[in-house]
Amino acid sequence: MIIGAGHAGLAMSRCLADRSIDHVVLERGDVANSWKTERWDSLRLLTPNWQSRLPDFSYEGDDPDGYRTMPEVIDFLDGYAQTISAPVEAQTTATSVRANDSGYRVGTDQGEWQCKTLVMAMGACNIPNVPKLADAVPAGITSVTPMDYRNPDQIEDGGVLVVGASATGTQIGDELHRSGRPVTLAVGEHIRAPRLYRGRDIEWWMDVAGVHDERYDEIDDINRARRVPSLQLAGSPERRMLDLNALTDIGVKLCGRFVGINDGKAQFSGSLANQCDLSDLKMGRLLNTFDEWAAENGIDDEVDASHRFDATRIEASPPLGLDFAKSGIKTILWATGYRPDYSWLDVDVFDRKGNVRHVGGIVDAPGLYLMGLQFLRRRKSALIDGAADDARDLSTHLAAYLDENAAVAGS
Amino acid sequence: MSETAVNNGVNVEALLGAREALTEAPEAAQFKWRASCEWKNGTHSHSTVESFFGLGEEQSRTTVFNFDADHPEVFASEDNGATPVEYVLVGLASCLTAGVAAVAQHREIQLNSVVATLEGGMDIQGILGIDGDVRNGFDGIKVSFKIDADADDDDIKALVAQSQKRSAVYDIITNPTNVIVEVN
Numbered sequence: 001m002i003i004g005a006g007h008a009g010l011a012m013s014r015c016l017a018d019r020s021i022d023h024v025v026l027e028r029g030d031v032a033n034s035w036k037t038e039r040w041d042s043l044r045l046l047t048p049n050w051q052s053r054l055p056d057f058s059y060e061g062d063d064p065d066g067y068r069t070m071p072e073v074i075d076f077l078d079g080y081a082q083t084i085s086a087p088v089e090a091q092t093t094a095t096s097v098r099a100n101d102s103g104y105r106v107g108t109d110q111g112e113w114q115c116k117t118l119v120m121a122m123g124a125c126n127i128p129n130v131p132k133l134a135d136a137v138p139a140g141i142t143s144v145t146p147m148d149y150r151n152p153d154q155i156e157d158g159g160v161l162v163v164g165a166s167a168t169g170t171q172i173g174d175e176l177h178r179s180g181r182p183v184t185l186a187v188g189e190h191i192r193a194p195r196l197y198r199g200r201d202i203e204w205w206m207d208v209a210g211v212h213d214e215r216y217d218e219i220d221d222i223n224r225a226r227r228v229p230s231l232q233l234a235g236s237p238e239r240r241m242l243d244l245n246a247l248t249d250i251g252v253k254l255c256g257r258f259v260g261i262n263d264g265k266a267q268f269s270g271s272l273a274n275q276c277d278l279s280d281l282k283m284g285r286l287l288n289t290f291d292e293w294a295a296e297n298g299i300d301d302e303v304d305a306s307h308r309f310d311a312t313r314i315e316a317s318p319p320l321g322l323d324f325a326k327s328g329i330k331t332i333l334w335a336t337g338y339r340p341d342y343s344w345l346d347v348d349v350f351d352r353k354g355n356v357r358h359v360g361g362i363v364d365a366p367g368l369y370l371m372g373l374q375f376l377r378r379r380k381s382a383l384i385d386g387a388a389d390d391a392r393d394l395s396t397h398l399a400a401y402l403d404e405n406a407a408v409a410g411s
Numbered sequence: 412m413s414e415t416a417v418n419n420g421v422n423v424e425a426l427l428g429a430r431e432a433l434t435e436a437p438e439a440a441q442f443k444w445r446a447s448c449e450w451k452n453g454t455h456s457h458s459t460v461e462s463f464f465g466l467g468e469e470q471s472r473t474t475v476f477n478f479d480a481d482h483p484e485v486f487a488s489e490d491n492g493a494t495p496v497e498y499v500l501v502g503l504a505s506c507l508t509a510g511v512a513a514v515a516q517h518r519e520i521q522l523n524s525v526v527a528t529l530e531g532g533m534d535i536q537g538i539l540g541i542d543g544d545v546r547n548g549f550d551g552i553k554v555s556f557k558i559d560a561d562a563d564d565d566d567i568k569a570l571v572a573q574s575q576k577r578s579a580v581y582d583i584i585t586n587p588t589n590v591i592v593e594v595n
Contacts (some may be wrong), residue, residue: 260587270585274575281569317551352437 001106001115005031005088007054007077008372009121011387013086014055015395021402025086026108028093032077034123039070041151042175044235045384046167047203052384054080055391065201067235098346103367107344116405117367117398120356124373124382126341130334136261138324142331146172149333152179158330159183161266161322163258165190166229169335170242174234176333177252184322184329185247187272188257192279192312193231195241197287198294199304202233209293211286212380213389216360226375229337232279244276244312255319266322266329276312284308340373361394367401369394421516439467448480455481455491496549500529502580507554510574520566523559552584 002009002016005027016023027033045052050064057080068076081088089110096107103116128145137143142156146168149155152175162173165187177183193202206212216222234242244254256269291306300306322329342356349356349365357364360377371390372382380386433440442465448458458478463470479492493501504527515522531552537545558567575581 256585262587267587271575271581274572274581277568277572278576281565281572284565285569 001026001104001113001117002119002121003094003106004121004123004372005077005081005086005090006034006121006123006372007052007080007384008123008387008391009119010077010080010084010086011054011391012119012121012371012395014057014084015391016398017084017086018055019395019399021395021399023087024113025088026092026094026106026113027088027090030090031081031086031088032074034125035070035073035077038125038147040146040149040172041070043171044069045073046231046233046235047383047385048201048235051203051207052076053388054384055388057083065239066237094344096344096346099365104347116402117369119369119371119394119398120342120345120363121371122340124340125338127339128334129337129339131258131336133258133261134332134334137332138261138264141324141329144331144333146333146335147338152176152181155179155181155333156330157181159328160331160333161186161258161329162333162335164188164335164337165232165244166335166337167231167233169333170232170244170247171234172333172335173252174242174247174250177247177250181331182251182253182328183247184253184255184319184327185244186255186258186266186268187244187275188269189229189275190244190279191229191231192243192283193233193286194243194283194309195233195236195239197290198306201239202231205290205293206379207385209290211289212378212383212386214379216375216377222375225379226373228374241309243309244314245310248313253319254314255322264324266324268318268320268322270318270320272314272318276314280311361390362397367398367405369398417516417519417521419512419516419522421513423513423516426513427517439465441465451479451491452489453481454486454488455479496531496533499549499584500531500552503552503554503578503584504529506578506580507556507571507574510578511556511558511570514570514573514577515560515562518566518570520570521561523561524557525559526557528555528557529553 002012002023002025005025009025009027010031013023013025029037044067046067048065048067049059049061052059052068059076092108092110094106094108097118098105102114104114104118106113106115106118128147130143130145134143144155149172155176157180159182160173160176161184162169162176163186165185169185173183173185195202197205219225232243234240236242240246248254254272256272256275258266259269260267287308294300294303342350342354345356347365347368349363349368351357356370358370361370363370370376371394372387374382376382377390377393378386381390442463444463446458446460448456450456456479458480460476460478461472478498480495480498481491482488482494483490508525508527511525512522529552531549533549534545536542537547556571558570560567560570562570
């Protein structure tokens with residue numbers, strides 16, 4: 001059984017079908033449910049069209065370098081589900097999973113299922129990760145998560161404090177500020193990245209230089225790599241770079257990480273300068289990797305000349321505090337990440353932080369698998385483009401596990 | 412990379428071992444750091460640092476460390492020691508410097524010399540109660556590192572950036588901390 005009919009679940013379905021392994025795909029809504037119901041209106045995929053390569057299915061349109069709108073993502077995944085005739089049980093929500101002698105007993109709102117193996121492919125973005133700090137927000141200030149956010153019209157007139165400067169925070173901050181709601185952006189750890197480098201999409205560079213293919217068992221500290229925030233990217237038709245400098249240019253006010261609320265005032269860390277230094281240095285190292293790859297592969301003449309971007313500009317003394325009442329802030333948008341929802345999983349596989357123990361997606365319980373999480377098996381694992389390789393690897397493991405079990409049962 | 416082993420005098424293996432052990436046993440990672448301070452005369456005080464708690468038990472040292480604090484003569488004091496705010500600069504400087512050495516060792520960068528110079532700006536109208544809009548503490552701290560190491564400029568900058576990211580004193584200064592003061 002596969003839980004979740006998004007790109008990861010569908011890719012796994014295709015790989016299992018190739019091996020003639022009987023399966024169903026449980027889906028709480030319809031195919032591509034999160035993309036349909038949990039994303040804001042203007043969002044486009046951060047990866048270019050050509051890059052969504054699913055097993056036996058990829059982009060065939062005339063705009064390979066474009067970025068899909070949400071309706072286009074939904075069409076793409078719907079098309080995939082139909083092409084592969086995925087056995088999707090739509091409108092079926094898993095409510096409990098228990099281990100038993102023959103595998104797993106899965107309770108749903110449409111009755112019970114029994115399966116030998118279970119692939120959890122619900123994605124990494126089920127619950128907005130709002131910090132405890134949100135409990136102390138003064139009355140009169142509205143908290144909004146990116147999951148509830150659709151467009152600026154739903155946000156009260158007045159200032160907005162956007163917390164978090166990864167892809168979500170920078171995109172929504174940009175949109176809200178342009179809508180006439182002055183944005184203050186609280187900036188913690190973030191990964192600055194250009195949309196285009198030497199005339200090519202950064203995703204092209206990461207793809208050809210093998211950065212996306214780096215494996216979980218090849219890198220230094222996998223736990224840390226899994227916690228690294230998403231690239232500060234946007235997919236816009238203009239292919240513009242949406243970094244902190246671009247936001248400063250339109251008048252967004254930058255401050256440090258949002259660390260406390262005291263006496264009706266927000267408190268920001270004094271670490272903004274270092275957060276920006278760390279990010280600039282990290283981006284420089286990534287661009288060095290691309291330059292080295294271009295030189296080694298003799299393509300220096302095929303791409304534009306190597307160059308570097310201006311350092312992130314910040315004020316000499318960024319604000320350390322903000323009085324909600326005086327500043328005119330009416331809304332806080334928590335772009336502080338997401339986490340998976342395992343509330344229905346009654347199997348002893350959790351570490352003390354509530355994460356599922358797994359090695360490259362092979363969970364610490366027989367026949368249980370994970371997909372679609374950040375750096376699950378490769379740097380690209382959470383991307384649509386990461387599903388194919390992971391599904392091939394994990395379906396191979398799953399098939400071997402079933403064979404082994406059948407052999408034991410038959411002996 | 413040079414043929415000889417990088418040696419900044421940091422036992423990275425021990426630190427990485429501790430990191431691994433404490434990941435498995437987070438309760439042993441709970442430390443308590445202590446200092447005690449006795450008033451001498453005027454603004455002069457004498458502080459000592461000795462025991463601390465960590466790895467699940469009381470830890471003791473063979474040495475008691477002593478610190479005199481006072482204010483300079485322009486404050487009509489006797490200048491028996493550095494001012495408390497200068498101790499804060501010392502704390503930040505030594506924490507960042509230790510961090511630079513540890514990160515350099517881990518990244519196999521040989522350090523030849525590391526010198527940090529610090530300056531904290533302060534408008535003393537705050538502590539003198541002249542202007543309520545002026546804070547008591549520093550209005551900013553500037554740290555300048557001069558580092559000679561077998562690495563390029565960006566790698567050296569990255570050492571300093573990573574050291575700030577992992578520094579306890581940097582965190583204490585840049586982020587709010589609850590302080591409870593009791594009288595017994």
